[in-house]
Amino acid sequence: MADNQNPPGLDGVIAAAKAQAPGRGLPPVHLWDPPNCGDIDIVIRKDGLWFHEGSPIGREALVRLFSTVLRKDPDGFWLVTPVEKMRIEVEDAPFIATRVDRVGDALRFTTNVGDEVEAGPDNAIRVDVGEDGEPRPYLHVRRGLEALIARPVFYELIELAEERQTPEGLALGVASNGAWFAVGAPGAHQL
The missing domain is CATH 2.30.270.10 (duf1285 protein)
Incomplete structure (x- = not known):
């Protein structure tokens, strides 16, 4: 069930990913069909490092969290929650x-x-x-x-x-x- 109380943007992605109960596996991002909320300045470089607004995301737990709501669609890579999706850049493989x-x-x-x-x-x-x-x-x-x-x-x-x-x-x-x-x-x- 979608949680419409999540804040928009990056904070919303974090909240939605954290809402997935431990031990239940990955969120079912392939089943979610939220509206496109545009691009977010996150880049996964060729070397596997994740950057937000030009700075590396240093917290491994946060990168792991984001990786659980990552989806590849025909038109690119997206961070997806039940209520929104935001395109990110992936230089090679995520x-x-x-x-x-x-x-x-x-x-x-x-x-x-x-x-x-x-x-x-x-x-x-x-x-x-x-x-x-x-x-x-x-x-x-x-x-x-x-x-x-x-x-x-x-x-x-x-x-x-x-x-x-x-x-x-x-x-x-x-x-x-x-x-x-x-x-x-x-x-x-x-x-």
Whole structure:
């Protein structure tokens, strides 16, 4: 049920996010359809740091709180409450995968905002190539939101990778929860 008593703007986002009871999981932002209240000067930089009005948001708990009401729509990234939504800027991916652990047959990632995500059919790993020619690996976290896999974590994935024949040729990849993900272009590891 919407709480129309929340103040507008950034304070409203904080109040709405805090209203989510502990232990109940993430707020159902995908179900909310509030009016667009415009842009708010929040930027998530490529390195995963969150800025408000040009200054870093130094409180990790506040960044975590905002991350729970973040939504990706076809027209951009939004902080969403039951009564309003405000567009923010995301330079690359909104999260950074800072750790990976092998748990049984799963690869479990931890993000910079505390999410734990197991790669698998619903949370794919994909690798793009950046303008500099370097790999840019990503993990799907939830509802279209991704985490850039930090370089040290990507190196761990490469250590876990095995060769597999694909229709395009031999490729290195990792398996998790019954899915296999290439971590490089076919033949790239043979150069």
